[in-house]
Amino acid sequence: MANISLHKPVPASDVSAWDLDTDIVIIGFGAAGACAAIEAAEAGSKVALFERNSGSGGASGLSGGEIYIGGNGGTEVQRDAGFEDRTEDFAAYLKMAGGPCVDEAKCDLYAEKSLDHFAWLKAQGVPYRGNYLAGKHIEPTDDSTLIWSGSEAAAPFCDQAKPAPRGHVIQHMGWGGGRPLVDILEAKVRQLGVDVHVDARALGLVQDGEHIVGAVFKIDGKETFVRASKGVILATGGFVMNEEMRRKYCPETFKINDPIGDQDDGTGINLGVGAGGDAIHMDQFFTTCPWTIPEPQASGVFVNVQGQRFINEDCYHGRVSRTMVDQSGGKVYLLLDVAHFSEPAEFARMTIAGTGETWAEVEAELDMTQGTLAATMHFYNKHAKEGRDPLFDKRQPVLTPLDQGPFVALELNFQTSYFSFFTLGGLKTSINGEVLDRTGAPISGLFAAGRCTSGLPAWGHGYSSGMSLADCTFFGRQAGRMAAG
Amino acid sequence: MANISLHKPVPASDVSAWDLDTDIVIIGFGAAGACAAIEAAEAGSKVALFERNSGSGGASGLSGGEIYIGGNGGTEVQRDAGFEDRTEDFAAYLKMAGGPCVDEAKCDLYAEKSLDHFAWLKAQGVPYRGNYLAGKHIEPTDDSTLIWSGSEAAAPFCDQAKPAPRGHVIQHMGWGGGRPLVDILEAKVRQLGVDVHVDARALGLVQDGEHIVGAVFKIDGKETFVRASKGVILATGGFVMNEEMRRKYCPETFKINDPIGDQDDGTGINLGVGAGGDAIHMDQFFTTCPWTIPEPQASGVFVNVQGQRFINEDCYHGRVSRTMVDQSGGKVYLLLDVAHFSEPAEFARMTIAGTGETWAEVEAELDMTQGTLAATMHFYNKHAKEGRDPLFDKRQPVLTPLDQGPFVALELNFQTSYFSFFTLGGLKTSINGEVLDRTGAPISGLFAAGRCTSGLPAWGHGYSSGMSLADCTFFGRQAGRMAAG
Numbered sequence: 001m002a003n004i005s006l007h008k009p010v011p012a013s014d015v016s017a018w019d020l021d022t023d024i025v026i027i028g029f030g031a032a033g034a035c036a037a038i039e040a041a042e043a044g045s046k047v048a049l050f051e052r053n054s055g056s057g058g059a060s061g062l063s064g065g066e067i068y069i070g071g072n073g074g075t076e077v078q079r080d081a082g083f084e085d086r087t088e089d090f091a092a093y094l095k096m097a098g099g100p101c102v103d104e105a106k107c108d109l110y111a112e113k114s115l116d117h118f119a120w121l122k123a124q125g126v127p128y129r130g131n132y133l134a135g136k137h138i139e140p141t142d143d144s145t146l147i148w149s150g151s152e153a154a155a156p157f158c159d160q161a162k163p164a165p166r167g168h169v170i171q172h173m174g175w176g177g178g179r180p181l182v183d184i185l186e187a188k189v190r191q192l193g194v195d196v197h198v199d200a201r202a203l204g205l206v207q208d209g210e211h212i213v214g215a216v217f218k219i220d221g222k223e224t225f226v227r228a229s230k231g232v233i234l235a236t237g238g239f240v241m242n243e244e245m246r247r248k249y250c251p252e253t254f255k256i257n258d259p260i261g262d263q264d265d266g267t268g269i270n271l272g273v274g275a276g277g278d279a280i281h282m283d284q285f286f287t288t289c290p291w292t293i294p295e296p297q298a299s300g301v302f303v304n305v306q307g308q309r310f311i312n313e314d315c316y317h318g319r320v321s322r323t324m325v326d327q328s329g330g331k332v333y334l335l336l337d338v339a340h341f342s343e344p345a346e347f348a349r350m351t352i353a354g355t356g357e358t359w360a361e362v363e364a365e366l367d368m369t370q371g372t373l374a375a376t377m378h379f380y381n382k383h384a385k386e387g388r389d390p391l392f393d394k395r396q397p398v399l400t401p402l403d404q405g406p407f408v409a410l411e412l413n414f415q416t417s418y419f420s421f422f423t424l425g426g427l428k429t430s431i432n433g434e435v436l437d438r439t440g441a442p443i444s445g446l447f448a449a450g451r452c453t454s455g456l457p458a459w460g461h462g463y464s465s466g467m468s469l470a471d472c473t474f475f476g477r478q479a480g481r482m483a484a485g
Numbered sequence: 486m487a488n489i490s491l492h493k494p495v496p497a498s499d500v501s502a503w504d505l506d507t508d509i510v511i512i513g514f515g516a517a518g519a520c521a522a523i524e525a526a527e528a529g530s531k532v533a534l535f536e537r538n539s540g541s542g543g544a545s546g547l548s549g550g551e552i553y554i555g556g557n558g559g560t561e562v563q564r565d566a567g568f569e570d571r572t573e574d575f576a577a578y579l580k581m582a583g584g585p586c587v588d589e590a591k592c593d594l595y596a597e598k599s600l601d602h603f604a605w606l607k608a609q610g611v612p613y614r615g616n617y618l619a620g621k622h623i624e625p626t627d628d629s630t631l632i633w634s635g636s637e638a639a640a641p642f643c644d645q646a647k648p649a650p651r652g653h654v655i656q657h658m659g660w661g662g663g664r665p666l667v668d669i670l671e672a673k674v675r676q677l678g679v680d681v682h683v684d685a686r687a688l689g690l691v692q693d694g695e696h697i698v699g700a701v702f703k704i705d706g707k708e709t710f711v712r713a714s715k716g717v718i719l720a721t722g723g724f725v726m727n728e729e730m731r732r733k734y735c736p737e738t739f740k741i742n743d744p745i746g747d748q749d750d751g752t753g754i755n756l757g758v759g760a761g762g763d764a765i766h767m768d769q770f771f772t773t774c775p776w777t778i779p780e781p782q783a784s785g786v787f788v789n790v791q792g793q794r795f796i797n798e799d800c801y802h803g804r805v806s807r808t809m810v811d812q813s814g815g816k817v818y819l820l821l822d823v824a825h826f827s828e829p830a831e832f833a834r835m836t837i838a839g840t841g842e843t844w845a846e847v848e849a850e851l852d853m854t855q856g857t858l859a860a861t862m863h864f865y866n867k868h869a870k871e872g873r874d875p876l877f878d879k880r881q882p883v884l885t886p887l888d889q890g891p892f893v894a895l896e897l898n899f900q901t902s903y904f905s906f907f908t909l910g911g912l913k914t915s916i917n918g919e920v921l922d923r924t925g926a927p928i929s930g931l932f933a934a935g936r937c938t939s940g941l942p943a944w945g946h947g948y949s950s951g952m953s954l955a956d957c958t959f960f961g962r963q964a965g966r967m968a969a970g
Contacts, residue, residue: 005924007761007922007923007924008761025796067492099736100736100737100739100740101736248763248765248766248913249765249766249767251585251586251766252585254585255585270923273923274923276492278733280733280734281733281736282734282735282767283766283767283768304949306793306794306876306877307876308793309790309791369868369875369876371864372864372876375860375864377795379856379857379860383854388495390854390857391791391792391854391857392791426734437492438492438755438758438759439490439492
């Protein structure tokens with residue numbers, strides 16, 4: 001009997017009989033797996049797709065269905081709204097967003113091919129209303145298409161890449177567009193005759209010499225050996241649901257408490273590393289707290305427990321949130337005046353920690369030393385009235401004085417407020433989705449896409465909404481085509 | 486011919502002939518390798534030690550020869566100086582120093598056994614003068630023994646673990662005690678008849694089934710196969726000298742420019758991971774800038790480019806430096822008054838960026854907005870006169886007003902000032918030095934110690950001087966004994 005493990009491929013010689021035979025095995029039926037399956041099947045390969053749950057979705061199905069798209073002058077939606085989006089600006093933004101973890105080749109390729117990818121998504125049947133929704137939104141609450149979904153218009157990004165909104169959201173009323181997005185992709189997958197197996201959990205890969213030639217699944221309680229003559233594509237998501245992996249590779253996430261994911265337990269990363277793959281930037285994670293809801297709160301100012309500001313609050317809510325979690329003291333405060341305050345979103349679990357007719361009163365109510373928060377706000381307001389933020393370069397129109405009381409300080413507590421998060425580190429892959437070994441060489445027959453890889457959204461401080469789905473769908477397609485050969 | 490790689494063990498069946506035969510192979514002749522060799526040889530094993538350079542040393546040989554020791558009431562040096570050091574306090578400090586990356590079992594074991602370890606070091610011939618040197622020192626400039634070498638007396642550490650100085654420095658005039666420390670250990674290694682090979686570069690491990698049974702070296706231009714019936718101990722150091730690995734696993738280090746190490750190119754980590762080992766906390770690094778030289782500068786105040794303080798400057802210089810590198814803007818300023826300023830150490834490459842009769846003048850000379858740096862110093866001085874630091878809880882005696890001009894701001898620029906650094910991430914090992922696979926099970930015949938592992942100094946923000954050598958020497962011994970069986 002073969003000794004089956006996530007951490008080491010089974011030698012093909014140990015496989016007594018194959019239960020299924022196909023060209024390409026895909027593990028995981030989120031957006032990455034679906035897109036890989038579509039491309040591989042359209043290229044003429046026989047494809048079998050295995051999903052641990054009883055249906056498609058994965059973390060993609062829990063998302064907003066927003067995809068980060070631009071370049072080449074802009075999509076028709078961008079152009080209709082008056083935004084030209086040059087490829088150079090798009091690539092420059094993607095690279096800044098990747099920070100120290102950037103994969104420049106992936107950024108360049110995606111910036112160049114993103115418009116084609118948008119056309120492809122529409123050709124699969126993904127609907128877009130085609131309009132632009134101005135303002136600061138996490139997701140549209142209606143069925144609008146184009147939103148500002150990152151830090152494009154904020155410093156330092158706007159100084160190095162001409163800003164444009166790039167979040168393209170599937171036509172869908174309200175949040176949760178990820179589910180219909182995956183449904184559309186699934187319909188295409190099934191229409192193409194992909195052999196879909198649900199309730200099928202991956203147990204291991206099978207290797208013949210240096211080549212990955214199949215995988216083993218638990219289906220109906222039985223170990224099922226599947227031969228894949230052209231290889232295996234891993235599309236299983238990140239490891240946010242695996243506490244042991246988080247402890248070893250991404251322990252900062254224990255500061256916060258709301259992992260978002262599906263069965264994202266690192267299965268694909270473990271399979272890939274076990275086959276000789278390289279897991280990189282494993283410490284990186286996205287986090288956000290929905291502090292920009294209701295929208296006027298986006299004009300608020302954040303201070304840490306020292307009463308200091310720490311970022312230009314007009315950048316992406318996730319970049320602000322990730323920087324919050326860097327602050328010492330376990331919490332930060334969102335400061336608002338009466339004009340910008342209304343009841344915060346209940347699920348945010350932000351609490352009113354202090355109020356006052358003056359900022360000095362708020363400071364006192366928070367038990368902060370005299371001359372901290374109040375001095376910060378005095379300085380902020382003085383310059384905001386002049387239209388500038390000399391400390392962090394926050395820009396108008398989000399930059400606005402908060403000087404007409406009463407005032408409020410909302411507490412965002414890392415342990416008790418809602419800080420959703422998911423992991424960004426994963427397998428190192430080529431631009432074609434090949435899993436690379438630690439020397440940088442492709443592992444024969446092994447491919448990966450989505451959050452089991454380190455891709456476009458490589459750096460927690462640079463994430464923008466739509467980047468992960470862009471990465472999943474585009475590089476899922478790349479992997480599917482490459483595997484089909 | 487065997488296909489030899491750092492990244493995958495050679496199957497024993499591919500080895501046509503063994504060139505050498507021993508019980509235990511040790512790779513790397515720094516402190517970890519030397520201590521492993523001594524214990525293994527004393528336990529009766531035949532030991533062969535291989536070093537890539539022409540002599541012993543490694544990064545240990547470049548160090549100060551300081552070892553972090555305490556607990557069980559304190560060493561005689563601590564006790565003579567009036568410091569009781571309970572095991573609970575020592576363990577608590579080690580755990581805080583490990584932060585989110587802590588290995589609690591290693592902390593507990595070392596806290597309990599540290600005094601025995603000190604006795605063992607002395608028994609090997611390591612000399613200690615036995616005196617206590619008060620004050621803030623990176624290393625003694627004379628041959629003193631005991632110094633404060635961490636953040637023990639600073640918040641928040643001092644509130645959770647009773648402070649004691651724990652840095653025990655070999656008797657040696659001036660800096661550089663690591664070299665004589667390794668010399669003493671080497672003498673013992675040779676006296677025990679360990680078979681030492683220098684100019685011997687590790688190329689790969691050899692595996693028989695699930696067991697590591699040897700290693701391959703390049704010696705005199707030839708591949709040399711060495712059988713190790715009891716296993717192989719990796720003691721090759723971190724990966725600070727490997728830019729490609731830093732890019733993949735620890736890219737924040739590219740903010741700074743002064744790697745310290747010897748041949749620390751990740752060889753042991755690659756060998757271990759290739760054999761199924763688990764590399765953890767690979768993003769962690771130590772860094773320091775010698776800003777506390779001359780000593781009065783230790784009373785300075787740091788601000789970032791926003792003019793904000795960011796830490797209690799009385800904690801360990803490396804913790805302060807690591808936090809500096811977290812600040813945006815690429816530089817920070819060390820603020821001093823005339824009473825505490827004298828020419829900084831030349832090798833620190835700190836420059837005078839601004840001076841003035843008042844802090845407002847300094848602020849203006851740095852082109853900072855009015856009411857930033859000067860307001861920070863006004864607030865700081867006001868409370869320092871009252872003996873407190875409400876923002877960061879810096880304590881007396883380091884806490885002192887800086888209100889008698891003239892004043893100076895020294896620039897510490899991440900790219901041009903001296904920020905030495907080395908990596909802290911590495912193989913996950915048991916308290917006995919066994920290399921663990923990704924399920925947490927020991928890999929038969931494979932052991933590791935020192936900076937190719939993640940050990941006591943696991944977290945860059947919590948490092949204290951002497952922790953890495955404590956880890957290398959103590960867990961090197963553990964690995965040597967365990968391998969000897």
